[in-house]
Amino acid sequence: MNLRELAVKDMKSQNVKDWGLPIELMDPDGTWYTTDNETGETLKAVQILYDYRKLNPDTGEEITVHEPIVTIARSSLARVPVPGEKWIVKMPTETSESATLETRVINKARSIEGGKSLGFVRLYPGSVEQS
Amino acid sequence: MMKFREIKAAYTTLLDSQSSGNFDVIGYQRQSKSSNEFSKLVTPYYYSGDFPKSSTGIYGSNVEHNVTLMVELSVSVKAQMDLTVINDPSATSTERAAAITAMQDGAALADQALDELFDLVFQITMDPRNAYFGLSGNYFADRFIENFQKDSPLPQGEEVILTGRFQLTCSCEEELGGETGTAGTAYDTTVNIEDDQGNNAGASGTLGG
Numbered sequence: 347m348n349l350r351e352l353a354v355k356d357m358k359s360q361n362v363k364d365w366g367l368p369i370e371l372m373d374p375d376g377t378w379y380t381t382d383n384e385t386g387e388t389l390k391a392v393q394i395l396y397d398y399r400k401l402n403p404d405t406g407e408e409i410t411v412h413e414p415i416v417t418i419a420r421s422s423l424a425r426v427p428v429p430g431e432k433w434i435v436k437m438p439t440e441t442s443e444s445a446t447l448e449t450r451v452i453n454k455a456r457s458i459e460g461g462k463s464l465g466f467v468r469l470y471p472g473s474v475e476q477s
Numbered sequence: 478m479m480k481f482r483e484i485k486a487a488y489t490t491l492l493d494s495q496s497s498g499n500f501d502v503i504g505y506q507r508q509s510k511s512s513n514e515f516s517k518l519v520t521p522y523y524y525s526g527d528f529p530k531s532s533t534g535i536y537g538s539n540v541e542h543n544v545t546l547m548v549e550l551s552v553s554v555k556a557q558m559d560l561t562v563i564n565d566p567s568a569t570s571t572e573r574a575a576a577i578t579a580m581q582d583g584a585a586l587a588d589q590a591l592d593e594l595f596d597l598v599f600q601i602t603m604d605p606r607n608a609y610f611g612l613s614g615n616y617f618a619d620r621f622i623e624n625f626q627k628d629s630p631l632p633q634g635e636e637v638i639l640t641g642r643f644q645l646t647c648s649c650e651e652e653l654g655g656e657t658g659t660a661g662t663a664y665d666t667t668v669n670i671e672d673d674q675g676n677n678a679g680a681s682g683t684l685g686g
Contacts, residue, residue, distance in 0.1 A: 372573060375574050376569070376576075376577065377570055399633055401631050401633060407507070407549070409510055409512055409551075409631065409634075409638055410511045410512065411511075411631065411636070411638065412513060412634065412635045413633050432577050432580050433577075434563055434577060449563060450635075453582050453583070454582050454584070472556055472583055472636070473635045474555055474560065475555045477559055477581065
């Protein structure tokens, strides 16, 4: 295994161990993913961030937004989300493995990012309400 | 108080009273606001004024004032879908797939929401019955919405945030109140003849017949 492959492997293993929180994903076909495709253990995100950001829209006024970011190792997923697809993400909104998972959505409003350089995909879950 | 302040206050009150719960109104610019504390927000404020130079303005008691109010519209929208299917453990993958396919994109809903908000505000503002925003007639004239501009959705955030704005113009005459005078020293001008020994004041007579 060369250094690049080792970096991808370590990115997942070290971060899941120190920062990982459980998540559940549902793909556009209605299939739930709750276990890690590589290890068979509970599916965990490499990192979940819950920061607030301040933005300056065209009016010049600042709007504070809550922006959760979910980073997942590609090797953890049997199917990797691609831009344009609609997915459901159930994620904890507290930094605890025992926190209740809340439903968020991935859709075209905010595209998926992340790449294969270190083998991860970055999701920007959006709020959803009952229609 | 100058009239532009009363015009702005009256317009804010008008929007608030006729919103019917469809949107919130804030009559001033805030330093910042949180995306999850509002869904539809209207923010009118005095933006600029133009004072054409004239002799009556320089030497007289009235100054013409072309008022511009800026009205900012903001919506904060979530995606919508049938969550009961997603949260139902007995739902099939086909049912879940149908629910997720039917999900309404937050950006599309935000675009629609801002159009609806502008529609509501425009109708209230330009209604002929509201020509003077509830103030007495001839208070100001020619209120008009000259343009509307929609911004791009904010690139970040759990909710989709979309903003827009329009300028509302009107014209009025600002009255100059002048300076209030200071009362001078009062003097008693009553004539008080205390002693008329020489009968100099004379006696009242009777007109002859």
